[in-house]
Amino acid sequence: MYIGVDYYPEQWPKERWTEDVRLMKELGVNVVRLAEFGWQLMEPEEGVYDFSLYDEAIELLTKNGIQVVLGTPTATPPAWMIEKYPEILPVDQNGTVISFGARRHYTVNSEVYRDFSAKIVEKMAKRYGQHESIIGWQTDNEYGHEKSDRSYGNVDQKAFQTWLKEKYQTLDTLNEAWGTVFWSQTYTAWTQIPVPRKVFQEHNPSLLLDFDRFCADAYTSYNKLQTDLLRKHIRSEQWITHNFVYTGQAINQWDMAKDLDFISFDNYPVWGGLPEPIAPAAIAHQHDLCRSSKDGKGFWVMEELSGAQGWSSIGYLPRPGHIKLWTYQAIARGAEAIVYFRWRAARFGTEEFCHGVLDHDGKPKRKYREVKEVIDSLSVFGDDWIASEYKADVAVYYDVENAWAWGIQPQSNAFDYKHEFLRFYSPAHRMNALTDIVTKESNLDGYKVLVVPVYFLTDPLVNEKITRFAKDGGTVILSYRAGVKEQNNFVVEDTLPGALRELAGVEINEYESLQLGQNNSVEGVQGSVSGVNSVASIWCDLVEPTTAEVLAEYRSCFYEKTAAITKNKFGKGTVYYVGTALENEIMDALYADIFKDAGVTIMSSSGEEVEAVTRTAEDGSVFLSVVNHSTENKGSLTLPEGTWVDPVSEEVVKGELSLEPLAAHVFRSR
Structure with a gap:
């Protein structure tokens, strides 16, 4: 297993390097990442290349048995480039050019910048692509981070118009797909189409969603530019990755991952x-x-x-x-x-x-x-732990385009997409059920429960997959605002939840958006949630069962006693609809019942701070990782049946495991 550090030799006197490497070896470090911000050193002036500093650092590291991951330096174009070619700078929504002075100061839609990127990447690949101790490459650094994912300049507008022309072919098709008859926005020339800079009100939501798609495609193609060049010159054993961050950018990680050997991220x-x-x-x-x-x-x-x-x-x-x-x-x-x-x-x-x-x-x-x-x-584990199999019972659906659609129209100032996604993901985490994130391309075979949080922007392929999953015996959990939008960001013409109405066995004929400080209340009336009360916030779907049974009802406003949670039999499976944002207690009670009926493996622990994950080794033994995230409180976990050994301390445990604050253990079944 590789354990290493991010190292910046350019930031320290060379006299210090030897001591750094000595301490790394003493620590047990076997890999370092280098060079992702070193463009100015590598190309001090246009067309002049100097890799001597990194040559020396790499030689020192590899001579001491430490392998290297190289980052391409394209997150930090140098000052000379900006001065001579200012058109590579990005532009914000107000039309303000983003200045040189930090990092990520470029737009991927600049052909000038792509040309410079190609040259430095190819020079690096030719120099280090056959080096035996360089094991891999990281392209750029944190694509789209710090709001660099969207740029609104003239170069971006021209690229957006070209992208739209390729997608829609004709203006008639685009105008129909965007509904441009609204507010007299019909386009009669491609050059009329704007990037969504600041306007008095709000842009057409269909334009905004396509702009996010365009921005993501631009970054995917920019990354592919780098990966294609690297693969021309590096040895086959060297791999390529990128370090993602998760801050709501217009980046399609799944598309970009197709051009990477594996992905990385910054935790x-x-x-x-x-x-x-x-x-x-x-x-x-x-x-x-x-x-x-x-x-x-x-x-x-x-x-x-x-x-x-x-x-x-x-x-x-x-x-x-x-x-x-x-x-x-x-x-x-x-x-x-x-x-x-x-x-x-x-x-x-x-x-x-x-x-x-x-x-x-x-x-x-x-x-x-x-x-x-x-x-x-x-x-102590060697590679046994990382080579063991992670097998989830629970799939949680995620679509980056759905996240973008919510960003365009959150509908309540209390709504935050990530928070609401976690509202429906977290009960499984609190019960230590193993989870996978699935997308529209995922195979759902083998999962017992499919959670589909705030599925606002629908996809016909996903609708069909969800329906087939339930029909074949799976359990589906749907949430409020399911089935509202089509792929072009139009509201569906059917009664909500649209294409999922028969599946859920409900109709939504009215709803209420709750703003910050506004609440309703919900009380469970049947099953595991019976008698459990919860604040209802953010959104209230007034759920009218057609074939579903009612598990919980609202307790205030004119829609008192209207259904808030329902359960529907569909084919061989079961579909739950949660029509509002609820608190942990009622969500946990609901999920406990769902997981029991579906046969999902859970592990009982004291509170949400204890996290346990099992993985199966090739010899059939099981690794059990247990951590207590609390900094103050002890925790406990009811261990799965059998005897468990800590390979590090050789301690043998069974039954109830007590955990100190911030305890972290890995056990292996015996």
């Missing part, structure tokens, strides 16, 4: 001014996204937080034990390599308060010792 459970880490389920969901992007293939964490992070505002200091816990959590959910960010905190530049394994003084202290403990513990 920051806490950053900037956050007072505490994000919810354990939110971290787990990101790992599930990674694993699911290549049909279950393992991924790399190319940046794993090791110290307090921030630019002008510094975030929460990870507590003793967090490094091990987040490492174990990532590996349990599919990570095959962990690269800690960063080796040493920089003394200058925007990221000088992004703390690393070493702090500014370069001395090994607590975090260094913690990483050492993690690396030593992982050596």
Whole structure:
């Protein structure tokens, strides 16, 4: 297994490099990532290339048995390029050109920038593509991060118009697909079509969704430009990846992943001014996204937080034990390599308060010792743990285009797509049921439960898959606002939930959008939710059963006693409809009943802070990873039947497992 650090030799005197490498070897590091921000050093002036600094750093690392991942440096075009070719700069929605001075200051729609990118990538590939100790490549860095995914300049407008012409062929087809008769927006020439810069009201939602698709396709093709060039010159054993981040960008990770050998991502459970880490389920969901992007293939964490992070505002200091816990959590959910960010905190530049394994003084202290403990513990497993099989009972549907559609029309100021997705994902996480993220291209065979959260923008292929899954005996959980939109972002003409109406056995003839501070209430009237009360927020579908039975009702407003949760038999399966945003207690009660009936394997634990994941080794034995995310409270887990051994401590456990705060263990069945 690869365990490493992100290293920036260009930021330190060469006299320090030898000591850095000595400490890395002592730590047990076997890989480093280099060079993703080094364009100015590699090409100090146009057409003049100098790789001497990285040659020297790579030689020192590899001579000491440390292998290298190289990043292409295209996230940071140098100052000379901007001065001479300012047209590569991106433009925001207000028409303001984004200045040089940070990073990601380019638009992928600039042919000038693509040409420069191709040249530097090819020069790097020719120089290092046959190097035996360079094991792989990372393209660019965090595509689309920091709102760099969408650009609204003249070059982007021309590219958008070309993209639309290729998609629709004729203006008549586009005008019909967008409904441009509304507000007299009919286009009579391709050159009339804008990029969605600031307007007095709001742009056509169909245009906005296509613009997001266009932006994603532009980044996918830009990435393919790099991967194609690399593959021409690198040896077959060298792989190519990209380190994604999950901040709502117009990036289609699944499309881009087709051109990568595997994906990577940057795991920051806490950053900037956050007072505490994000919810354990939110971290787990990101790992599930990674694993699911290549049909279950393992991924790399190319940046794993090791110290307090921030630019002008510094975030929460990870507590003793967090490094091990987040490492174990990532590996349990599919990570095959962990690269800690960063080796040493920089003394200058925007990221000088992004703390690393070493702090500014370069001395090994607590975090260094913690990483050492993690690396030593992982050596006990060899590659057995990462090679074991992760097999989920529960599939959770995700479509990036659905997320974009919600971003365009959230309909309530209380709505946040990621939060609502997690509302329906988290009960499975709290019960330690194994989950996969599935998309429109996924095969649903073998899953017992399919969760389809806030399925606003529908797809006929997905509708058919959901229907067949239920008909064949699967259990489906639908939520409010299911079935509302068609692929062109038009509202469906059918009574809601549209194409899913018969499947759910309900009709939605009215609904209410609840804004911040507005609530209703719901009470369970049947089954496991009977007598359980919950605040209802964000949205209320007034659910009218046709063939479904009522499990919960609203308790206030004129629609008091109207159904809020229903259950419908469909074919050999069962379909649940949750018509509002509910609290954890009632959601957990509902999911407990669903999982019991569907035969989903769960593990009982004390609270949502305890997370357990099982994986099956080739010899049939089972790895059980258990972590307690709480920094203050002990936790417990009812272990699966049998005897479990901690290969690191050789401790034998069975029955009820007690967990200290921030405890992280891996057990193997015996």
